[in-house]
Amino acid sequence: MSTNEIDRRTFGKAAGVAGFTALAWSPGTAAQAAGEPITTSSPDGSITAQFRLQEGTPQYRITRGTQVVLDWSGMGFELGDRRLGEAAELVGIAHDELDETWRPVWGSSAEIRSHCRSTVVRLHEQVDFDVEFRVFDDGVGFRYFFPQQPDLGDFEVLDEHTEFRFTADHTAWSTPANYDSVEYLYTETPLTGAGKLHPWQEPREDAERLGDLATPLTLRVADDLYLAVHEAALLSYPDMTLTKIDGGPGLRSALVPRKGEGRRKALLRTPFPTPWRAFLIGREPGALVESNLVLNLNEPCAIEDTSWIAPGKFLGVWWEIHKGRNTWIEGPDLGASTENVLRAVDFAADNGIPYVLAEGWNKGWKTGGDFGDDQDFLTPNEQLDLRQVLDRCRERGVAFLAHNETGGGVDNYERQLDQAFALYAELGMPGVKTGYAGDIDAHHHHDQWMVEHYQRVIHKAARHRLLINAHEPIKGTGIERTYPNFVSREGARGIEYDAWSQGNPPEHTVTLPFTTMLAGPFDYTPGIFDITWFPPQSPQDDHGDSNDGTRVHTTRAHQLALYPVLLSGLQQLADVPEHYEGVPEFEFLRQVPVSWDETRVLHGEIGDFITMARRSGPAWFVGSLTDEQQRTLEIPLDFLGDGRYVAHFYRDAPGTDVETNPNEVEVDHRLVDASTVIRAELAGGGGHALHLAPAGQDDAHLPEYR
Structure with missing residues (x-):
């Protein structure tokens, strides 16, 4: 084990190890042991995660409504000379529903609801190991857990075989994986062509440290279905990159190796939960941005007195x-x-x-x-x-x-x-x-x-x-x-x-x-x-x-x-x-400000434009951005409360041009209310910023926005 090992109590609290000891296990049915899917649905019923044993191989599948997000994908490990995922047997199942509302110390929202249904499946294949699913209305997370047991104390991970099998060659926004850097420009390509360098990206001299794809990886599964593949609660474990599976639009986990140690990826000690494999799911791109799934898959604040934390x-x-x-x-x-x-x-x-x-x-x-x-x-x-x-x-x-x-x-x-x-x-x-x-x-x-x-x-x-x-x-x-x-x-x-x-x-x-x-x-x-x-x-x-x-x-x-x-x-x-x-x-x-009480994505298309509104107290701040294309965006202010607001405009001027006149900004002040729709004119590479504050008596002289 590492000579700079993380304190086990600290790790256990941050990773949520204690939660596994309170589960109410029930034996699986004969049909489930033979491969019948075990299903977990989100609280609103829109998203489903299924698990099955297919001739001893653990597999999972994720759907949203009738749409398949990920088709049956394999799961497994190489733990030294042990291979898991070839002859696994079902030992038990535990179901639960988790529902809490918590208040971040800072961030995008003053409070966050974490509501999911969970299933933990215990398997045995030389050793015991669990797969835990949590299914939210905005996505799915699953992780592996290696409980403390006589035959598994300290152990090494040579590989993790988590697959991500897609149903088609979806549009993907990706960067190459690199064991030492995330500083890449994203490219938009079919999934089979993902991971290429952007034309503006300077060549890298560290090709031996390049993998196929980094996460987050964002995909358009259908016109009304977007997915991001990532991980949550990465603690005492290597970064997960993604490698392509030959023969189709599929990916597999590829853990960053320990440098100079051959195939070894991790040295672990039971009890140990891996990071969550996280899947953010939404009907439009903005829903991914508004999702709290990654945060909700992490454990609560471990710092008792947070009064000194001042963003x-x-x-x-x-x-x-x-x-x-x-x-x-x-x-x-x-x-x-x-x-x-x-x-x-x-x-x-x-x-x-x-x-x-x-x-x-x-x-x-x-x-x-x-x-x-x-x-x-x-x-x-x-x-x-x-x-x-x-x-x-x-x-x-x-x-x-x-x-x-x-x-x-x-x-x-x-x-x-x-x-x-x-x-x-x-x-x-x-x-x-x-x-x-x-x-x-x-x-x-x-x-x-x-x-x-x-x-x-x-x-x-x-x-x-x-x-x-x-x-x-x-x-x-x-x-x-x-x-x-x-x-x-x-x-x-x-x-x-x-x-x-x-x-x-x-x-x-x-x-x-x-x-x-x-x-x-x-x-x-x-x-x-x-x-x-x-x-x-x-x-x-x-x-x-x-x-x-x-x-x-x-x-x-x-x-x-x-x-x-x-x-x-x-x-x-x-x-x-x-x-x-x-x-x-x-x-x-x-x-x-830098910390917010409420966040909304008003509209956006990946790589093209976005408008986000964030509230701090009674004031709202709205930012609109575009790519190289000149755009006109309509911004409805229906998120405002009652009464009139002063809109402080900071926008591209009529003469602003990203090449010849990029510094000119037009500043204006108008009265608006929740029925107002702002027409934002953006130059190519331009922007439009709004500060909206409740109007007072001293603001009555300002003109109405027309």
């Missing part, structure tokens, strides 16, 4: 480094100097932004990226007076977030973790942005050891009351329900690619809500106002000529509209302060 916006000494004006390394162009950081603190304080982060604040950065073993997470660089910065933060009511870029030096980070987190807590720093850029010599970023590393970080952070925003992380699987101090993760190809590569096409940000964001909140780092900014380049710039001619491929209004669309518990205002100063539309970023 918010932050300003970073960041974009100027990626654009080449400043550097991470010490010298005349260092970004994280005392002067620059104090300027950011003052700007944040003046504009109600609670947090500031400065990349390169600590000692150990070097040109060329090979610095992981040199990073000192306890000591500021020679050009940063950290005490002065923290004093200014306290005076101005702003908090300083630490940045821990490991550079792949994970062992170095583990050695400093306890002392560093204790120091940050003592100094009043409320959180940490971690980073794992670069190769990790002994591990893949997404293998079992690293999954447990991310768990250790979040556990230690919680003990010190620190928030975590992880970059180059493992993908999201909903564990922010259990550990709500895990407020964000990069988890996608972010806007930094617009600084030193061909960048992200406009379709990227209207694909991410229907794909990456199904896994949970993620830090895209939006908010670029000077779309084509190319500053003078530092001679020490680490990117060389990669910055030349780069730009963001949206309008400024699109950047504004990203904030109500993309969920992140720490949401960056990514541009430099001087690009926000004196700009009327910056008011939208000052006002927009």
Whole structure:
């Protein structure tokens, strides 16, 4: 077992192990033992999961109404020299119905109902193992469980044989699997062609770490049926990628291997539940975004006192480094100097932004990226007076977030973790942005050891009351329900690619809500106002000529509209302060929250456009985005309460053009009510942002929206 093993009690609580001990088992019938399906339906009866033994092979099937979502698909394991899934026998069945309403610490909704029917099937094939199904009105989850038993204590997983057999070559939105990165552009292809590189995607030199497909994988099963395949509650287990099954549009689980250990994927100890294999199902794409299935498959909050968990916006000494004006390394162009950081603190304080982060604040950065073993997470660089910065933060009511870029030096980070987190807590720093850029010599970023590393970080952070925003992380699987101090993760190809590569096409940000964001909140780092900014380049710039001619491929209004669309518990205002100063539309970023009481997808098509409305208290914020196509979208405001509201408009101006005039934003203020339908005119690559607040007497002079 790992020398850095997760505490078993902590793991058991997070994974829900205790629930298996309270089941009321009944023997299966002779017909069920011979292959008659065992059926579990959702509370509203619309979705059904079936399980059967087909000549000793466990199989499952999922339907919605009369439509087959997944046809009979096999299940099994290789556990060392044991093969499960060839001669399994039915031992018992347990049924239950779970119904609770819970309140997240933060997120898309003030409260969430979790209502499902469940079935647990106990099987025996050399050892006992269970398959548990939970069927909700918005999808299905199942997982495997290996109970504690005399013949199975510590064991190894060589492979997991979970199949996903589709009925046709559905349209899929996919990225390639990579054991070390999720930073890819999505492509829209038939399922049999899924996993290809997008034309804008730069070639990767790590082909040996590429698999077929990553999750979430989103599919259009029919015109009125959409599906996303993912996993939930990924704890102490490797990331599940997907590989194609020859001979048809089918897929099979492909676990990330432990680096340098041959076919071994995981070292486990009973009792052990695997992550859930999750299937989000909806009639339209927006239903997938509104689904809480992934969260509901995770265990309740494990942190008793959550009063210190405060999501918010932050300003970073960041974009100027990626654009080449400043550097991470010490010298005349260092970004994280005392002067620059104090300027950011003052700007944040003046504009109600609670947090500031400065990349390169600590000692150990070097040109060329090979610095992981040199990073000192306890000591500021020679050009940063950290005490002065923290004093200014306290005076101005702003908090300083630490940045821990490991550079792949994970062992170095583990050695400093306890002392560093204790120091940050003592100094009043409320959180940490971690980073794992670069190769990790002994591990893949997404293998079992690293999954447990991310768990250790979040556990230690919680003990010190620190928030975590992880970059180059493992993908999201909903564990922010259990550990709500895990407020964000990069988890996608972010806007930094617009600084030193061909960048992200406009379709990227209207694909991410229907794909990456199904896994949970993620830090895209939006908010670029000077779309084509190319500053003078530092001679020490680490990117060389990669910055030349780069730009963001949206309008400024699109950047504004990203904030109500993309969920992140720490949401960056990514541009430099001087690009926000004196700009009327910056008011939208000052006002927009990061945590919400209610979320609705008003309409959307994957990769084409989306409109999302989110409520915080009595105020609503609405974001509309389009791809490269100019569009007119109608936005009905029937979600508003009684009375009149002031609609603050931040939209593409008539003369806005993503290529020639991307920065122009039209700001307007009108009176609206629930009967109003907004006609949003979006330029190609454009956006439309609305802030809707209840009208007061002082607003009576404003014109009605026509």
